[in-house]
Amino acid sequence: MRKTTLLLPILVIAVVTFLSSIFVVDEREKALVLQFGQIRAVKEEPGLAFKIPIIQEVVRYDDRILSLDTETIEVTPSDDRRLVVDAFARYRISDVVQFRQAVGVGGLRAAEDRLSSILNSQIREVLGADQVTSDTILSEDRRDLMTRIRDQSRREARSLGLDVVDVRLKQTNLPAQNLEATFARMRAEREREAADEIARGNEAAQRVRALADRTVTETLSVANRDANVVRGEADAERNAIFAEAFGADEEFFAFYRSLQAYENALTGSNSQMVMTPDSQFFDYFKNETAGAGRN
Structure with missing residues (x-):
């Protein structure tokens, strides 16, 4: 009975001592076995490891990133x-x-x-x-x-x-103190760039307007030239017709010209004229043979 009583504490002490000498190294860490502050062993592989109880201690370090x-x-x-x-x-x-x-x-x-x-x-x-x-x-x-x-x-x-x-x-x-100055400088740079773009745009617009004005002038000049040519040709054709008509019937031509003169003289509200009754202007109002008698 006494032996059992003595063996039981010894067995407990032995088990405690054995367990305290075992430690586990996790796969996520590394361990150092220290004895009085000096490194005695390095445990980098996961698993069970041993140390001297009380005298040695284990320091663990994370092996992850x-x-x-x-x-x-x-x-x-x-x-x-x-x-x-x-x-x-x-x-x-x-x-x-x-x-x-x-x-x-x-x-x-x-x-x-x-x-x-x-x-x-x-x-x-x-x-x-x-x-x-x-x-x-x-x-x-x-x-x-x-x-x-x-x-x-x-x-x-x-x-x-x-x-x-x-x-x-x-x-x-x-830095906060530099933000306002930087924003002001950026704003000034953007305003300068905008002014440059506006100036370039105005310059381009002026070139386009000048080209358009020149094109309009050239087009009008060509149109006026062509119109004058057509007008001259028409006047020449008209004069040729008048000349041909005058040569064919001088009396009828004179009559026609008198009618034109009457029409031009009596246009609009101007219907009154003062002239002598024997004026040649009224020859064709006198009788049908006035023109023949004049000749």
Whole structure:
């Protein structure tokens, strides 16, 4: 009975000691076995692992790709137009031993603080480089800039045991105090462009009007010339007919011309004339042979 009483606590202690020496490494993490702060083992494969109870401890680190949002900073490109920029990065712990040696007990929080400083430093360096303007940053060329930021940050982050997978710029805006001035400059540029377009339009309209006026003048000139030609030909034909009629019957021609004279003299309200009764104008009102007697 005494043996059973003694063995039971020993068995419990043995079971507890055995269980405390076992730990499980998840497939999403890596683990370090520390003894008095010194690294004794690295567990990167998932499964069961062992440690010395009480003396050794296990520190776990996430093996997945993590994200980090940087603080908003101001950068000054080569054209001296300041921009407000922030970014986010994707990273993972590539070397847990180096990571532990670099950040110590600070863990992931200390690592992210140092990585954020590295990213901000590289953002300022790349975006502030020569021949990098604000237009370049705001255009599709920013993809190349983000690649440069990622590569340079990756080289520096290796000392922390980190691998920078990707870096993306989220916000690239003008500072609030510069927005109004920028909008005013953009408005002035658009107004200048509009004035140039209006001036070019007026110039084109004047050319069109001048061409139209010249075309009208030329058309009228040709029409008047053709009309004068037709009129001259008609007058010549008329005179030829008159001459032919006069030659065929001089008396009838004289009679016809007198009728025309009467018609022209007595048009409208002008129906009164003062002249002597023996005027030749009234020869054909006197008798039917007046014209023959005159001859």
